[in-house]
Amino acid sequence: MILRILKNDIGGKVFLLVLLTTLIAVPVLNQLPAEHTFHISIYTVTLLGKYLTYALLAVAVDLVWGYLGILSLGHAAFFALGGYAMGMYLMRQIGERGVYGHPELPDFMVFLDWQELPWFWSGFDNFGFAMLMVLVVPGLLAFVFGWFAFRSRVTGVYLSIITQALTYALMLAFFRNEMGFGGNNGLTDFKDILGFSLQADSTRLALFVASGVALALGYLSCRALVKSRLGKVAVAIRDAEDRTRFIGYKVEYVKLAIFTFSAMLAGLAGALYVPQVCIINPGEFQPLNSIEVVVWVAMGGRATLYGAVIGALGVNYAKTWFTAAFPEIWLFALGGLFVVVTLLMPRGIAGLFSRKKGGES
């Protein structure tokens, strides 16, 4: 099954092989004594895990941008919603260990003098329900948003601007204390997940591996989708939307289905991100975040899926390095990188490999 999906996808095979090796090697190298040359600190493991969730988000964006032609500048919103759903579960797990020691209410609610849990927080003490919400909430938002946007045939720049407005509106909403999601402080001070302490090295390793597995599964499902006839129709919509409509496909529904699926993947990425960074706040909805994701995909190479992964990991590694070495010029460096890639490598970093292989794929 997996081999069938990866047929003719050399880049994907290499990527999954590297990912698999990393998922095995990193925990092993982490066990080495701290003074060993090849020792990987737990800090690095968590950092890598965070990057892997970013990579999954980038794959989700590449699916809709590269293959469907929808430049979404609001995908970080779905990421953040998935993160909030996970955050709510982690909040409920704190229980009486909060600063105020209330058995039911999270600290910020006690602080706001709320008497009982709002209805939309109920059920989130159940891990299964929370995981369901991780997929359902971003999926539902994408479905409703897409239903209106695609049916009125909003496309191109206008659609991008609306997605940007969507994430901005959500940011403003989540900043409000009355919303019941912790206002500008967001959700934090998490203690444990499924009974395992979030501070424990073993939990962090497990989260890292989980992120890698999620990325691999996300990649495979996107690849399967792209290879199916639906994927071909998606590319047809990207290239000639009216023509696709004329041969009988309901373009709106195809867009809606893939956009919703992509939003769910983004939500999953967000849910894995939150326990690793141990905080989620409305800043995640910032319009800039969504734009950064698009930059990763553009740099890695659109419409390859693995290119999105390369872009996400590459840019974020550069970011970590740059913000430590030259904090003031990071944004200039990012802008410069983007300009260089767009001018010299229109097909991104992944485009370099396929050119070496011999031209058009």
Place this chain on the structure above:
Amino acid sequence: MSGLMQRDRVYEFLVPKVVDDLDLSHGTVLYMEDVSVSFDGFKAINELNFYVEAGELRCVIGPNGAGKTTMMDIITGKTRPDQGAVWFGQRMNLLRMSEPEIAQAGIGRKFQKPTVFEYHSVFENLEMSMNGPKGVWPTLVARLNVEQKERIDQVAETIGLTEHMNRSAGLLSHGQKQWLEIGMLLMQNPLMLLVDEPAAGMTHQEMDRTVELLTGLAGQHSVVVVEHDMDFVRALNSRVTVLHQGTVLAEGNMDQVQNDPKVIEVYLGE
């Protein structure tokens, strides 16, 4: 309200929407009756009556702005007329159907500018155009069976692109793209083909091939060809309809039409 006052028409609300089977018992595939449409006061189509028989090859000619393309737009559901009736067979009211529904019902259209999916191979272009369920889920799980593969091969042979099956459509020549587009229409197994200026920009050899292709298709399908090139229309040797200012000016075979004084006046008089 005005619709209710016109006693010679069926009331709008009594007109059935979509019926699954197409009744061709009268041998006529397409009826356009008393159709008018205007854009900003300009009457693009003016009380047009137009009928197409089953299996017929028909050419539509006319000067620029005669309403040829608008007529196609009305049939395919892209433009809605201000008045009139458009029926596909005895039972399908095209005015109540959406563009995809009309395409599904069996009316295929080839555009003036060849629009094929350039990124996809010839095979994939044909595969995507195949008739059958086109919903999201069936498309996701679709697998080609032997029969369907054979059908694709067969159509590729009809349009003469068998050797180019695995090339990107973007790499084909202009004429080949036109044929591929006709092939894509054929994959939908349409009852009626609307072909907009197939000969535009073609070499003479390509034109001859196209004439062969179109005359070969008539019989199994009704084919309506809109064309400017008189040599091409003559070569098709079919019934010709002359449109002028949104109405039918003359109808008959090429010789009859060319000797019609009204046609001569329109083409030469002004």
